[in-house]
Amino acid sequence: MTIIEPEGTPISVGVLMLIPYRHMEQRVLAAVVAAGHPITLAQARVFQRLDAGGSRLTELARAAQVTKQAAGFLVDELERAGYVERVADPRDGRARLIRITPRGREAVAVALVEQQRIEAEWERHLGARRSAELRRSLEALREITDPWI
Incomplete structure (x- = not known):
């Protein structure tokens, strides 16, 4: 990642936090894939935001900062691969929760x-x-x- 800062300007603290985060994200994803779980980065960014008890799609999309449609597409892929499941929300039978399998x-x-x-x-x-x-x-x-x- 190339960072363009005006000459003499130090790299922003935000970028300094992002660099190690991205390093960790890439290494963690590589380890997961090497262990036989072919999850993409986009899928991982949605997957890691699932609540332990399950999440509604709208909550998940908001937490992942993607559209509901994008989150739905990624959840569909994760569901087909067996990483998540959709179950009835016990608080509202009409709603569905996405849970980790x-x-x-x-x-x-x-x-x-x-x-x-x-x-x-x-x-x-x-x-x-x-x-x-x-x-x-x-x-x-x-x-x-x-x-x-």
């Missing part, structure tokens, strides 16, 4: 192992104190930037 949980387990591996690498690079400070700072920023908390 056992096959989907297998992919999540692979992703979590790789995520932990990467975070351990970062902690070795930064040191325990700086790594803990980074986590605290990012959690504090989440309080004012995450609309889903």
Whole structure:
């Protein structure tokens, strides 16, 4: 990714946060695919936003910042591959929830192992104190930037 900044301008903090996120995202996805789960990046970005108890399509689309149609297409693909299922919403029988299946949980387990591996690498690079400070700072920023908390 090429970043164009005016000469003498430091790279923005947002970009500095995006670069390690994208690095992690690519490595996690590669590990998931290598483990036999051929999930695309677009599918993964929707899949990772599913609530543990299931999500309605409109909520999922909003969380993934895609249209309802795009989310529906990606969920259809994930459903055909056996990673998610649609079930009746117990709060509203007319509505459907999208839930992770056992096959989907297998992919999540692979992703979590790789995520932990990467975070351990970062902690070795930064040191325990700086790594803990980074986590605290990012959690504090989440309080004012995450609309889903």
